Amino acid sequence: MAVQTQVQPNQHLLERAGYFPVSGAHLYSVLHEVKNPVARVLLVGPFASERHNSFLPWVRWARYLAEGDIEVLRYDYRGIGESTGAFEQMTFADWRQDVRLLSAWLAARSLLVPLVLHGLGLGAVLAGDAFDQGIGEGLLLWAPPKNANQALRATLMRWVGLEQIFKFGDDRKSASDYIRELERGSSLEVDGYRWSAELWRESSGFALPAALESEESAASAYQRPVKIVRLTSDAAPLVKGGLVGYDDLKDFSWLYAPNREWIAAIALQCSTGVAHA
Amino acid sequence: MHNAIENRELIVLDGLGIRIQGTYHAPPSVLSHVPLGQRSLGRTGVLFLNSLSLPRAASGDSAVHWADSIAEHGYPSFRIDLPGLGDSGGSASTDLLNFINSGGFAPVAAAAAKELVDRFGLSGLVIFGHCAGSVSALYAAAAGREASGLILLDPYFHLPQARRPKVRQELSDWARRSKVGRLLSNTYDWAKNLLLLLRGSALPGNANSQLLAGWKQVAAGGLPILLLKAPGIKAHGFRPRVGEFDYTGHALKLAGRKSRVSVEFVEGADHSFANYGGREPVQRHIEDWLVSHFPLEDFNRNAKRAAPLRAGEKQSDSRKSPTAPANLGCALKGR
Secondary structure (H helix, E strand, O other): OOOOOOOOOOOOOEEEEEEEEEOOEEEEEEEEEOOOOOEEEEEEOOOOHHHHHOHHHHHHHHHHHHHOOEEEEEEOOOOOOOOOOOHHHOOHHHHHHHHHHHHHHHHOOOOOOOEEEEEEOHHHHHHHHHHHOOOOOEEEEEOOOOEHHHHHHHHHHHHHHHHHHOOOHHHOOOHHHHHHHHHOOOOEEEOOEEEOHHHHHHHHHOEOOHHHHOHHHHHHHHOOOEEEEOOOHHHOOOOOOOOOOOHHHOOOHHHHHHHHHHHHHHHHHHHHHHHHO | OEOEEOOEEEEEEEEOOEEEEEEEEOOOOOOOOOOHHHHHOOOEEEEEOOOOOOOOOOHHHHHHHHHHHHHHOOOOEEEEOOOOOOOOOOOOOOOHHHHHHOOOOHHHHHHHHHHHHHHHOOOEEEEEEEOHHHHHHHHHHHHOOOEEEEEEEOOOOEOOOOOOOHHHHHHHHHHHHOHHHHHHHHHHHHHHHHHHHHHOOOOOOOEOHHHHHHHHHHHHOOOOEEEEEOOOOOOEOOEOOOOOOOHHHHHHHHHOOOOOEEEEEOOOOOOOOOOHHHHHHHHHHHHHHHHHHOOOOOOOOOOOOOOOOOOOOOOOOOOOOOOOOOOOOOOOOOO
Protein backbone atom coordinates (compact mmCIF):
# COMPACT_ATOMS: atom_id res chain seq x y z
CA MET A 1 0.00 0.00 0.00
CA ALA A 2 2.79 2.46 0.91
CA VAL A 3 4.57 4.29 -1.87
CA GLN A 4 7.93 4.07 -0.21
CA THR A 5 8.50 2.10 2.91
CA GLN A 6 11.10 1.95 5.60
CA VAL A 7 12.42 -1.17 7.28
CA GLN A 8 9.36 -3.35 7.78
CA PRO A 9 8.73 -4.06 11.44
CA ASN A 10 8.21 -7.69 12.35
CA GLN A 11 4.44 -8.12 12.27
CA HIS A 12 4.66 -11.23 14.44
CA LEU A 13 5.84 -9.45 17.55
CA LEU A 14 3.02 -8.98 19.99
CA GLU A 15 2.08 -5.47 21.03
CA ARG A 16 -0.43 -5.26 23.82
CA ALA A 17 -2.08 -1.95 24.65
CA GLY A 18 -3.76 -1.61 28.01
CA TYR A 19 -4.70 0.68 30.86
CA PHE A 20 -2.65 0.59 34.04
CA PRO A 21 -4.58 1.80 37.08
CA VAL A 22 -3.01 4.52 39.23
CA SER A 23 -4.55 6.78 41.81
CA GLY A 24 -7.40 8.68 40.13
CA ALA A 25 -6.41 7.80 36.56
CA HIS A 26 -5.38 5.11 34.12
CA LEU A 27 -2.08 5.09 32.29
CA TYR A 28 -2.23 4.00 28.68
CA SER A 29 0.65 1.66 28.01
CA VAL A 30 1.86 -0.59 25.25
CA LEU A 31 3.86 -3.69 26.02
CA HIS A 32 6.08 -4.91 23.20
CA GLU A 33 6.08 -8.45 24.41
CA VAL A 34 9.02 -10.74 23.72
CA LYS A 35 9.37 -14.44 24.46
CA ASN A 36 12.44 -15.04 26.62
CA PRO A 37 13.70 -11.45 26.58
CA VAL A 38 17.33 -10.66 27.33
CA ALA A 39 16.38 -7.36 28.96
CA ARG A 40 13.40 -5.14 29.67
CA VAL A 41 13.22 -1.43 28.99
CA LEU A 42 10.80 1.14 30.33
CA LEU A 43 10.55 4.01 27.87
CA VAL A 44 9.88 7.32 29.58
CA GLY A 45 8.93 9.49 26.67
CA PRO A 46 8.79 13.14 25.85
CA PHE A 47 6.35 15.49 27.51
CA ALA A 48 2.92 16.76 26.41
CA SER A 49 2.98 18.04 22.82
CA GLU A 50 6.47 16.63 22.32
CA ARG A 51 4.84 13.20 22.61
CA HIS A 52 2.90 13.83 19.43
CA ASN A 53 5.82 15.29 17.50
CA SER A 54 8.13 12.38 18.23
CA PHE A 55 5.56 9.59 18.38
CA LEU A 56 6.57 7.67 15.26
CA PRO A 57 10.33 7.47 15.89
CA TRP A 58 9.58 6.59 19.53
CA VAL A 59 7.29 3.68 18.55
CA ARG A 60 9.76 2.52 15.91
CA TRP A 61 12.50 2.52 18.57
CA ALA A 62 10.32 0.32 20.80
CA ARG A 63 9.76 -2.09 17.91
CA TYR A 64 13.45 -2.08 17.03
CA LEU A 65 14.31 -3.08 20.59
CA ALA A 66 11.65 -5.81 20.61
CA GLU A 67 13.09 -7.24 17.40
CA GLY A 68 16.37 -7.58 19.29
CA ASP A 69 14.73 -9.65 22.06
CA ILE A 70 14.38 -6.71 24.40
CA GLU A 71 10.93 -6.36 25.92
CA VAL A 72 9.63 -2.81 26.04
CA LEU A 73 6.94 -0.97 27.92
CA ARG A 74 6.05 2.52 26.73
CA TYR A 75 3.30 4.64 28.20
CA ASP A 76 1.61 8.02 28.24
CA TYR A 77 2.06 10.31 31.23
CA ARG A 78 -0.94 10.85 33.44
CA GLY A 79 -3.25 13.43 31.84
CA ILE A 80 -1.55 13.18 28.42
CA GLY A 81 -2.31 11.30 25.21
CA GLU A 82 -4.39 8.16 25.76
CA SER A 83 -3.96 8.22 29.54
CA THR A 84 -6.78 9.62 31.60
CA GLY A 85 -6.70 12.48 34.09
CA ALA A 86 -6.79 16.23 33.69
CA PHE A 87 -3.40 17.51 32.55
CA GLU A 88 -3.68 20.83 34.39
CA GLN A 89 -4.17 19.02 37.70
CA MET A 90 -1.04 16.89 37.38
CA THR A 91 2.24 17.53 39.14
CA PHE A 92 5.75 16.17 38.79
CA ALA A 93 5.01 14.03 41.86
CA ASP A 94 2.30 12.23 39.84
CA TRP A 95 4.60 11.68 36.88
CA ARG A 96 7.40 10.46 39.16
CA GLN A 97 4.97 7.98 40.66
CA ASP A 98 4.04 6.75 37.17
CA VAL A 99 7.67 5.76 36.55
CA ARG A 100 7.96 3.96 39.87
CA LEU A 101 4.73 1.99 39.45
CA LEU A 102 5.38 0.95 35.88
CA SER A 103 9.01 0.03 36.43
CA ALA A 104 7.95 -2.14 39.38
CA TRP A 105 5.32 -3.83 37.22
CA LEU A 106 7.76 -4.42 34.37
CA ALA A 107 10.54 -5.68 36.63
CA ALA A 108 8.14 -8.11 38.28
CA ARG A 109 7.49 -9.87 34.97
CA SER A 110 10.80 -11.62 35.50
CA LEU A 111 13.53 -10.98 38.02
CA LEU A 112 16.07 -12.80 35.90
CA VAL A 113 16.61 -10.16 33.26
CA PRO A 114 17.83 -6.61 33.82
CA LEU A 115 15.54 -3.61 33.75
CA VAL A 116 16.82 -0.57 31.90
CA LEU A 117 15.24 2.85 32.18
CA HIS A 118 15.34 4.99 29.09
CA GLY A 119 14.26 8.63 29.12
CA LEU A 120 14.02 11.25 26.41
CA GLY A 121 13.81 14.98 27.07
CA LEU A 122 11.79 15.59 30.20
CA GLY A 123 11.43 11.81 30.39
CA ALA A 124 15.20 11.67 30.95
CA VAL A 125 14.81 13.71 34.13
CA LEU A 126 12.07 11.35 35.33
CA ALA A 127 14.06 8.24 34.43
CA GLY A 128 17.20 9.69 36.02
CA ASP A 129 15.28 10.51 39.18
CA ALA A 130 13.96 6.92 39.44
CA PHE A 131 17.42 5.48 38.74
CA ASP A 132 18.87 7.69 41.45
CA GLN A 133 16.37 6.08 43.83
CA GLY A 134 17.79 2.66 43.00
CA ILE A 135 15.40 1.56 40.26
CA GLY A 136 16.82 -0.29 37.26
CA GLU A 137 20.08 -2.01 36.37
CA GLY A 138 20.91 0.46 33.63
CA LEU A 139 20.01 3.96 32.48
CA LEU A 140 19.94 5.39 28.99
CA LEU A 141 19.36 9.11 28.58
CA TRP A 142 18.67 10.85 25.28
CA ALA A 143 18.93 14.63 25.22
CA PRO A 144 18.68 15.03 28.98
CA PRO A 145 17.98 18.61 30.09
CA LYS A 146 19.48 19.94 33.32
CA ASN A 147 16.03 20.19 34.77
CA ALA A 148 12.39 19.96 33.75
CA ASN A 149 12.24 23.70 33.17
CA GLN A 150 14.83 23.46 30.42
CA ALA A 151 12.65 20.86 28.67
CA LEU A 152 9.57 23.06 29.04
CA ARG A 153 11.49 26.01 27.59
CA ALA A 154 12.43 23.97 24.52
CA THR A 155 8.76 23.08 24.01
CA LEU A 156 7.75 26.68 24.52
CA MET A 157 10.31 27.86 21.96
CA ARG A 158 8.97 25.44 19.38
CA TRP A 159 5.42 26.58 20.05
CA VAL A 160 6.32 30.27 19.90
CA GLY A 161 7.98 29.67 16.53
CA LEU A 162 4.72 28.25 15.19
CA GLU A 163 2.62 30.90 16.88
CA GLN A 164 4.63 33.65 15.18
CA ILE A 165 3.81 32.31 11.72
CA PHE A 166 0.32 33.66 12.19
CA LYS A 167 1.21 36.96 13.87
CA PHE A 168 2.33 40.23 12.43
CA GLY A 169 4.38 43.14 13.71
CA ASP A 170 3.56 44.12 17.27
CA ASP A 171 1.17 41.17 17.74
CA ARG A 172 4.14 38.83 17.76
CA LYS A 173 5.13 37.88 21.29
CA SER A 174 8.54 36.51 22.13
CA ALA A 175 9.22 33.48 24.31
CA SER A 176 10.37 35.89 27.04
CA ASP A 177 6.95 37.58 26.99
CA TYR A 178 5.23 34.24 27.59
CA ILE A 179 7.73 33.25 30.27
CA ARG A 180 7.05 36.52 32.08
CA GLU A 181 3.32 35.69 32.03
CA LEU A 182 3.99 32.30 33.61
CA GLU A 183 6.29 33.83 36.19
CA ARG A 184 3.61 36.39 37.06
CA GLY A 185 1.27 33.52 37.90
CA SER A 186 -0.81 33.24 34.73
CA SER A 187 -1.40 29.94 33.04
CA LEU A 188 -0.44 29.53 29.41
CA GLU A 189 -1.91 27.30 26.75
CA VAL A 190 0.89 25.62 24.82
CA ASP A 191 0.01 23.31 21.93
CA GLY A 192 -3.39 22.57 23.45
CA TYR A 193 -2.09 21.93 26.98
CA ARG A 194 -2.73 24.41 29.75
CA TRP A 195 0.52 24.97 31.62
CA SER A 196 -0.12 26.31 35.08
CA ALA A 197 2.19 28.78 36.78
CA GLU A 198 2.66 26.07 39.41
CA LEU A 199 3.91 23.59 36.80
CA TRP A 200 6.39 26.19 35.55
CA ARG A 201 7.60 26.99 39.07
CA GLU A 202 7.92 23.33 40.04
CA SER A 203 9.81 22.50 36.86
CA SER A 204 12.82 24.55 37.92
CA GLY A 205 13.17 22.52 41.09
CA PHE A 206 12.85 19.15 39.40
CA ALA A 207 16.40 18.55 38.24
CA LEU A 208 18.40 15.69 36.82
CA PRO A 209 20.43 14.22 39.72
CA ALA A 210 23.85 15.89 39.86
CA ALA A 211 25.66 12.57 39.41
CA LEU A 212 24.07 12.24 35.98
CA GLU A 213 25.89 15.24 34.59
CA SER A 214 28.32 12.94 32.82
CA GLU A 215 28.84 9.22 32.29
CA GLU A 216 32.01 9.42 34.39
CA SER A 217 30.32 10.95 37.40
CA ALA A 218 27.42 8.51 37.02
CA ALA A 219 29.80 5.53 36.88
CA SER A 220 31.40 6.42 40.16
CA ALA A 221 28.13 7.35 41.86
CA TYR A 222 25.98 4.40 40.89
CA GLN A 223 28.20 1.45 39.94
CA ARG A 224 25.54 0.67 37.34
CA PRO A 225 25.80 1.36 33.61
CA VAL A 226 24.67 4.77 32.43
CA LYS A 227 24.78 6.08 28.87
CA ILE A 228 24.11 9.71 28.07
CA VAL A 229 23.45 10.68 24.46
CA ARG A 230 23.39 14.38 23.54
CA LEU A 231 21.23 14.65 20.45
CA THR A 232 21.72 17.26 17.78
CA SER A 233 19.20 18.66 15.31
CA ASP A 234 19.73 15.54 13.13
CA ALA A 235 17.57 13.76 15.67
CA ALA A 236 14.58 16.10 15.24
CA PRO A 237 11.75 15.62 16.08
CA LEU A 238 13.13 13.62 19.02
CA VAL A 239 14.66 16.98 19.90
CA LYS A 240 13.39 20.45 19.06
CA GLY A 241 12.87 21.03 15.37
CA GLY A 242 11.68 19.10 12.39
CA LEU A 243 8.39 18.94 10.60
CA VAL A 244 5.56 16.64 11.51
CA GLY A 245 4.85 14.31 8.61
CA TYR A 246 8.40 14.49 7.29
CA ASP A 247 11.13 14.32 9.87
CA ASP A 248 9.25 11.81 12.01
CA LEU A 249 9.34 9.37 9.09
CA LYS A 250 13.06 9.51 8.42
CA ASP A 251 15.53 6.75 9.12
CA PHE A 252 16.84 6.69 12.69
CA SER A 253 18.85 3.47 12.50
CA TRP A 254 22.06 5.49 13.11
CA LEU A 255 20.66 6.23 16.57
CA TYR A 256 18.85 2.98 17.28
CA ALA A 257 21.61 0.50 16.43
CA PRO A 258 24.38 1.56 18.87
CA ASN A 259 21.89 2.14 21.68
CA ARG A 260 20.33 -1.29 21.31
CA GLU A 261 23.81 -2.78 21.30
CA TRP A 262 24.52 -0.97 24.55
CA ILE A 263 21.38 -2.39 26.18
CA ALA A 264 22.20 -5.87 24.88
CA ALA A 265 25.67 -5.53 26.41
CA ILE A 266 24.10 -4.81 29.81
CA ALA A 267 22.00 -7.92 29.38
CA LEU A 268 25.08 -9.95 28.57
CA GLN A 269 26.96 -8.49 31.53
CA CYS A 270 24.08 -9.34 33.87
CA SER A 271 23.67 -12.86 32.56
CA THR A 272 27.41 -13.46 32.98
CA GLY A 273 27.14 -12.06 36.49
CA VAL A 274 24.20 -14.36 37.28
CA ALA A 275 26.10 -17.34 35.85
CA HIS A 276 29.14 -16.52 37.99
CA ALA A 277 26.98 -16.05 41.06
CA MET B 1 -3.42 -3.97 32.62
CA HIS B 2 -7.04 -3.55 31.57
CA ASN B 3 -8.44 -3.46 28.08
CA ALA B 4 -11.37 -1.29 29.07
CA ILE B 5 -12.06 1.45 31.60
CA GLU B 6 -15.22 3.37 32.41
CA ASN B 7 -16.45 4.37 28.95
CA ARG B 8 -13.38 3.48 26.88
CA GLU B 9 -12.19 0.26 25.34
CA LEU B 10 -9.08 -0.49 23.32
CA ILE B 11 -9.93 -2.15 20.05
CA VAL B 12 -7.93 -3.83 17.31
CA LEU B 13 -9.19 -3.95 13.74
CA ASP B 14 -7.94 -5.91 10.80
CA GLY B 15 -7.21 -3.12 8.34
CA LEU B 16 -6.91 -5.18 5.16
CA GLY B 17 -4.47 -7.50 6.91
CA ILE B 18 -2.69 -4.81 8.97
CA ARG B 19 -3.30 -4.53 12.72
CA ILE B 20 -5.11 -1.28 13.41
CA GLN B 21 -5.12 -0.02 16.99
CA GLY B 22 -7.97 2.12 18.12
CA THR B 23 -9.97 3.42 21.05
CA TYR B 24 -13.72 3.08 21.36
CA HIS B 25 -15.61 5.67 23.41
CA ALA B 26 -18.93 4.14 24.44
CA PRO B 27 -22.08 6.12 25.06
CA PRO B 28 -23.44 5.98 28.60
CA SER B 29 -26.13 3.50 29.49
CA VAL B 30 -28.81 3.79 32.14
CA LEU B 31 -28.25 0.11 32.77
CA SER B 32 -24.80 -0.29 34.24
CA HIS B 33 -24.57 -3.99 33.33
CA VAL B 34 -24.79 -3.36 29.57
CA PRO B 35 -21.34 -4.17 28.16
CA LEU B 36 -19.56 -1.28 26.43
CA GLY B 37 -19.72 -3.01 23.05
CA GLN B 38 -23.50 -3.39 23.15
CA ARG B 39 -24.20 0.24 23.96
CA SER B 40 -23.73 1.26 20.35
CA LEU B 41 -26.29 -1.04 18.73
CA GLY B 42 -28.37 0.81 16.17
CA ARG B 43 -26.63 4.13 16.77
CA THR B 44 -24.69 6.41 14.46
CA GLY B 45 -21.02 6.45 15.34
CA VAL B 46 -18.18 8.84 14.62
CA LEU B 47 -14.81 7.62 13.33
CA PHE B 48 -11.74 9.84 13.82
CA LEU B 49 -8.82 9.48 11.40
CA ASN B 50 -5.24 10.69 11.92
CA SER B 51 -4.24 14.15 10.89
CA LEU B 52 -1.09 13.64 8.80
CA SER B 53 1.32 11.66 11.01
CA LEU B 54 -0.10 12.65 14.38
CA PRO B 55 -1.21 9.83 16.68
CA ARG B 56 -4.93 9.27 17.17
CA ALA B 57 -5.10 11.51 20.25
CA ALA B 58 -4.36 14.45 17.87
CA SER B 59 -2.88 17.83 18.80
CA GLY B 60 -3.37 18.67 22.46
CA ASP B 61 -5.34 15.40 22.81
CA SER B 62 -8.23 17.23 21.15
CA ALA B 63 -9.57 14.06 19.49
CA VAL B 64 -9.76 12.36 22.90
CA HIS B 65 -11.71 15.32 24.21
CA TRP B 66 -14.13 15.38 21.27
CA ALA B 67 -14.63 11.60 21.22
CA ASP B 68 -15.40 11.56 24.96
CA SER B 69 -17.83 14.42 24.58
CA ILE B 70 -19.59 13.01 21.51
CA ALA B 71 -19.98 9.61 23.20
CA GLU B 72 -21.37 11.32 26.29
CA HIS B 73 -24.07 12.75 24.02
CA GLY B 74 -25.05 9.32 22.77
CA TYR B 75 -22.89 8.85 19.68
CA PRO B 76 -20.28 6.07 19.96
CA SER B 77 -16.89 7.33 18.85
CA PHE B 78 -13.88 5.53 17.53
CA ARG B 79 -10.35 6.83 17.09
CA ILE B 80 -8.02 4.70 15.02
CA ASP B 81 -4.41 4.88 13.90
CA LEU B 82 -4.13 4.22 10.19
CA PRO B 83 -1.42 1.76 9.06
CA GLY B 84 2.08 2.98 9.83
CA LEU B 85 0.79 5.67 12.16
CA GLY B 86 0.43 5.79 15.94
CA ASP B 87 0.26 2.37 17.55
CA SER B 88 -0.91 0.51 14.44
CA GLY B 89 1.13 -1.94 12.46
CA GLY B 90 2.57 -1.38 9.02
CA SER B 91 4.96 1.26 7.79
CA ALA B 92 4.09 4.78 6.81
CA SER B 93 5.07 6.07 3.43
CA THR B 94 8.04 8.39 3.59
CA ASP B 95 6.15 10.48 1.07
CA LEU B 96 3.19 10.63 3.42
CA LEU B 97 1.60 13.88 2.28
CA ASN B 98 1.45 12.83 -1.37
CA PHE B 99 0.29 9.38 -0.33
CA ILE B 100 -2.63 10.95 1.57
CA ASN B 101 -3.40 13.50 -1.13
CA SER B 102 -3.75 10.74 -3.70
CA GLY B 103 -6.16 8.82 -1.48
CA GLY B 104 -3.66 6.24 -0.25
CA PHE B 105 -5.48 5.63 3.03
CA ALA B 106 -8.96 5.42 1.46
CA PRO B 107 -9.20 1.60 1.06
CA VAL B 108 -8.07 0.86 4.60
CA ALA B 109 -10.16 3.66 6.16
CA ALA B 110 -13.26 2.46 4.27
CA ALA B 111 -12.56 -1.13 5.35
CA ALA B 112 -12.12 -0.04 8.97
CA ALA B 113 -15.44 1.86 8.79
CA LYS B 114 -17.19 -1.25 7.50
CA GLU B 115 -15.64 -3.41 10.20
CA LEU B 116 -16.79 -1.00 12.92
CA VAL B 117 -20.33 -0.83 11.55
CA ASP B 118 -20.54 -4.64 11.45
CA ARG B 119 -18.87 -5.26 14.79
CA PHE B 120 -20.79 -2.68 16.82
CA GLY B 121 -24.09 -2.93 14.97
CA LEU B 122 -24.05 0.74 14.06
CA SER B 123 -26.78 2.28 11.94
CA GLY B 124 -24.17 4.44 10.24
CA LEU B 125 -20.81 6.06 10.67
CA VAL B 126 -19.72 9.67 10.29
CA ILE B 127 -16.07 10.02 9.34
CA PHE B 128 -14.12 12.83 10.98
CA GLY B 129 -10.89 14.25 9.62
CA HIS B 130 -8.75 17.27 10.27
CA CYS B 131 -6.48 18.82 7.63
CA ALA B 132 -4.78 15.88 5.88
CA GLY B 133 -7.14 13.62 7.85
CA SER B 134 -10.09 15.32 6.16
CA VAL B 135 -8.60 14.39 2.79
CA SER B 136 -8.46 10.73 3.88
CA ALA B 137 -12.00 10.97 5.29
CA LEU B 138 -13.33 12.37 2.02
CA TYR B 139 -11.61 9.74 -0.10
CA ALA B 140 -12.84 7.00 2.28
CA ALA B 141 -16.43 8.25 2.03
CA ALA B 142 -16.18 8.19 -1.76
CA ALA B 143 -14.55 4.74 -1.79
CA GLY B 144 -16.96 2.89 0.53
CA ARG B 145 -20.63 2.73 1.36
CA GLU B 146 -20.36 3.00 5.12
CA ALA B 147 -20.06 6.76 5.57
CA SER B 148 -23.33 8.33 6.56
CA GLY B 149 -21.76 11.74 7.03
CA LEU B 150 -18.50 13.68 7.10
CA ILE B 151 -16.99 16.14 9.54
CA LEU B 152 -14.11 17.99 7.90
CA LEU B 153 -11.90 20.45 9.76
CA ASP B 154 -9.89 22.75 7.51
CA PRO B 155 -9.89 20.46 4.48
CA TYR B 156 -7.70 21.55 1.59
CA PHE B 157 -8.37 20.84 -2.05
CA HIS B 158 -4.97 21.67 -3.48
CA LEU B 159 -1.69 19.79 -3.59
CA PRO B 160 0.60 21.53 -1.13
CA GLN B 161 4.34 21.55 -1.54
CA ALA B 162 6.08 19.00 0.66
CA ARG B 163 8.58 21.55 1.93
CA ARG B 164 8.81 25.25 1.31
CA PRO B 165 12.24 26.46 0.23
CA LYS B 166 14.17 27.92 3.17
CA VAL B 167 14.60 31.28 1.43
CA ARG B 168 10.85 31.57 1.04
CA GLN B 169 10.28 30.70 4.67
CA GLU B 170 12.73 33.36 5.77
CA LEU B 171 11.16 35.90 3.44
CA SER B 172 7.72 35.15 4.88
CA ASP B 173 9.07 35.52 8.40
CA TRP B 174 10.64 38.85 7.54
CA ALA B 175 7.37 40.03 6.00
CA ARG B 176 5.56 39.25 9.23
CA ARG B 177 8.11 41.08 11.36
CA SER B 178 8.61 44.30 9.44
CA LYS B 179 6.21 46.99 8.25
CA VAL B 180 7.97 47.24 4.90
CA GLY B 181 7.79 43.49 4.57
CA ARG B 182 4.09 43.52 5.26
CA LEU B 183 3.56 46.22 2.65
CA LEU B 184 5.48 44.21 0.07
CA SER B 185 3.57 41.07 1.07
CA ASN B 186 0.25 42.87 0.54
CA THR B 187 1.41 44.18 -2.84
CA TYR B 188 2.38 40.66 -3.83
CA ASP B 189 -1.06 39.40 -2.74
CA TRP B 190 -2.80 42.02 -4.90
CA ALA B 191 -0.63 41.15 -7.88
CA LYS B 192 -1.58 37.51 -7.42
CA ASN B 193 -5.20 38.59 -7.15
CA LEU B 194 -4.98 40.33 -10.50
CA LEU B 195 -3.69 37.13 -12.10
CA LEU B 196 -6.48 35.23 -10.38
CA LEU B 197 -9.08 37.58 -11.85
CA LEU B 198 -7.56 37.26 -15.30
CA ARG B 199 -7.79 33.48 -15.05
CA GLY B 200 -11.51 33.65 -14.35
CA SER B 201 -13.07 30.55 -12.79
CA ALA B 202 -10.33 28.19 -13.99
CA LEU B 203 -8.87 26.01 -11.28
CA PRO B 204 -5.26 26.69 -10.25
CA GLY B 205 -2.62 24.30 -11.49
CA ASN B 206 -2.12 22.80 -8.04
CA ALA B 207 -5.78 21.81 -7.56
CA ASN B 208 -6.33 18.24 -6.40
CA SER B 209 -8.73 17.23 -9.17
CA GLN B 210 -9.05 13.66 -7.90
CA LEU B 211 -10.14 14.90 -4.47
CA LEU B 212 -12.53 17.46 -5.94
CA ALA B 213 -14.12 14.68 -7.97
CA GLY B 214 -14.55 12.65 -4.78
CA TRP B 215 -16.04 15.68 -3.07
CA LYS B 216 -18.49 16.22 -5.89
CA GLN B 217 -19.53 12.57 -5.74
CA VAL B 218 -20.33 12.56 -2.02
CA ALA B 219 -21.54 16.15 -1.59
CA ALA B 220 -23.76 16.25 -4.66
CA GLY B 221 -25.04 12.82 -3.63
CA GLY B 222 -26.56 14.42 -0.54
CA LEU B 223 -24.21 13.10 2.14
CA PRO B 224 -24.47 15.37 5.22
CA ILE B 225 -21.18 17.21 5.59
CA LEU B 226 -20.06 19.57 8.32
CA LEU B 227 -17.12 21.70 7.22
CA LEU B 228 -15.37 23.73 9.90
CA LYS B 229 -12.88 26.42 9.07
CA ALA B 230 -10.32 28.15 11.26
CA PRO B 231 -8.95 31.63 10.52
CA GLY B 232 -6.14 31.41 7.98
CA ILE B 233 -3.12 33.63 7.48
CA LYS B 234 -4.33 37.04 6.24
CA ALA B 235 -7.73 35.50 5.52
CA HIS B 236 -10.99 37.33 6.14
CA GLY B 237 -13.49 35.01 7.74
CA PHE B 238 -14.54 32.38 5.22
CA ARG B 239 -12.86 34.22 2.41
CA PRO B 240 -9.31 33.18 1.58
CA ARG B 241 -6.31 35.46 1.59
CA VAL B 242 -6.29 38.01 -1.23
CA GLY B 243 -4.82 36.37 -4.32
CA GLU B 244 -5.67 32.83 -3.25
CA PHE B 245 -8.26 30.75 -5.03
CA ASP B 246 -11.49 30.23 -3.05
CA TYR B 247 -11.55 26.44 -2.86
CA THR B 248 -14.35 26.34 -0.30
CA GLY B 249 -16.57 28.44 -2.55
CA HIS B 250 -15.65 26.25 -5.50
CA ALA B 251 -16.40 23.08 -3.52
CA LEU B 252 -19.82 24.45 -2.54
CA LYS B 253 -20.60 25.20 -6.18
CA LEU B 254 -19.60 21.65 -7.11
CA ALA B 255 -21.83 20.28 -4.37
CA GLY B 256 -24.90 21.86 -5.96
CA ARG B 257 -28.12 23.13 -4.51
CA LYS B 258 -29.37 19.80 -3.23
CA SER B 259 -26.31 19.14 -1.14
CA ARG B 260 -26.39 19.03 2.65
CA VAL B 261 -23.14 20.83 3.36
CA SER B 262 -22.94 23.00 6.49
CA VAL B 263 -20.02 25.40 6.75
CA GLU B 264 -19.06 27.00 10.04
CA PHE B 265 -16.28 29.44 10.80
CA VAL B 266 -14.60 28.85 14.18
CA GLU B 267 -13.30 32.27 15.01
CA GLY B 268 -11.13 31.52 18.04
CA ALA B 269 -9.51 28.40 16.63
CA ASP B 270 -6.01 27.93 15.38
CA HIS B 271 -5.51 25.48 12.56
CA SER B 272 -5.15 22.55 14.97
CA PHE B 273 -8.53 23.41 16.57
CA ALA B 274 -6.88 22.00 19.71
CA ASN B 275 -6.56 25.34 21.45
CA TYR B 276 -9.28 26.08 23.99
CA GLY B 277 -10.72 28.76 21.73
CA GLY B 278 -11.14 26.09 19.09
CA ARG B 279 -11.94 22.82 20.76
CA GLU B 280 -15.03 23.94 22.69
CA PRO B 281 -16.78 25.59 19.69
CA VAL B 282 -15.88 22.58 17.53
CA GLN B 283 -17.44 20.30 20.12
CA ARG B 284 -20.65 22.36 20.11
CA HIS B 285 -20.83 22.51 16.31
CA ILE B 286 -20.37 18.75 16.04
CA GLU B 287 -22.95 17.91 18.69
CA ASP B 288 -25.52 20.28 17.21
CA TRP B 289 -24.90 18.96 13.73
CA LEU B 290 -25.15 15.32 14.84
CA VAL B 291 -28.42 15.96 16.67
CA SER B 292 -29.73 17.79 13.62
CA HIS B 293 -28.84 15.10 11.07
CA PHE B 294 -28.77 11.92 13.16
CA PRO B 295 -31.26 12.45 15.97
CA LEU B 296 -31.31 10.00 18.84
CA GLU B 297 -34.64 8.77 20.05
CA ASP B 298 -33.51 7.96 23.56
CA PHE B 299 -31.50 11.11 24.14
CA ASN B 300 -33.25 14.32 25.11
CA ARG B 301 -30.98 17.21 24.54
CA ASN B 302 -31.97 20.68 23.47
CA ALA B 303 -29.45 21.32 20.78
CA LYS B 304 -29.34 24.23 18.41
CA ARG B 305 -29.84 23.06 14.85
CA ALA B 306 -26.94 23.79 12.61
CA ALA B 307 -28.05 26.02 9.76
CA PRO B 308 -26.61 24.52 6.62
CA LEU B 309 -24.91 26.84 4.19
CA ARG B 310 -25.99 25.66 0.79
CA ALA B 311 -24.38 26.09 -2.55
CA GLY B 312 -25.11 29.50 -3.96
CA GLU B 313 -25.74 31.08 -0.57
CA LYS B 314 -23.42 33.86 0.40
CA GLN B 315 -21.04 32.98 3.17
CA SER B 316 -21.41 35.19 6.18
CA ASP B 317 -18.41 37.28 6.93
CA SER B 318 -19.98 39.03 9.86
CA ARG B 319 -17.63 37.22 12.19
CA LYS B 320 -14.38 38.90 11.36
CA SER B 321 -11.25 36.85 11.45
CA PRO B 322 -9.00 37.91 14.28
CA THR B 323 -5.28 37.72 13.85
CA ALA B 324 -5.12 34.02 13.30
CA PRO B 325 -3.30 32.08 15.96
CA ALA B 326 -0.81 29.33 15.33
CA ASN B 327 -1.30 26.16 13.45
CA LEU B 328 0.06 23.53 15.79
CA GLY B 329 1.89 20.49 14.63
CA CYS B 330 0.73 20.57 11.05
CA ALA B 331 3.11 20.38 8.16
CA LEU B 332 0.77 22.44 6.02
CA LYS B 333 0.97 25.52 8.18
CA GLY B 334 1.69 28.76 6.54
CA ARG B 335 0.92 27.54 3.06
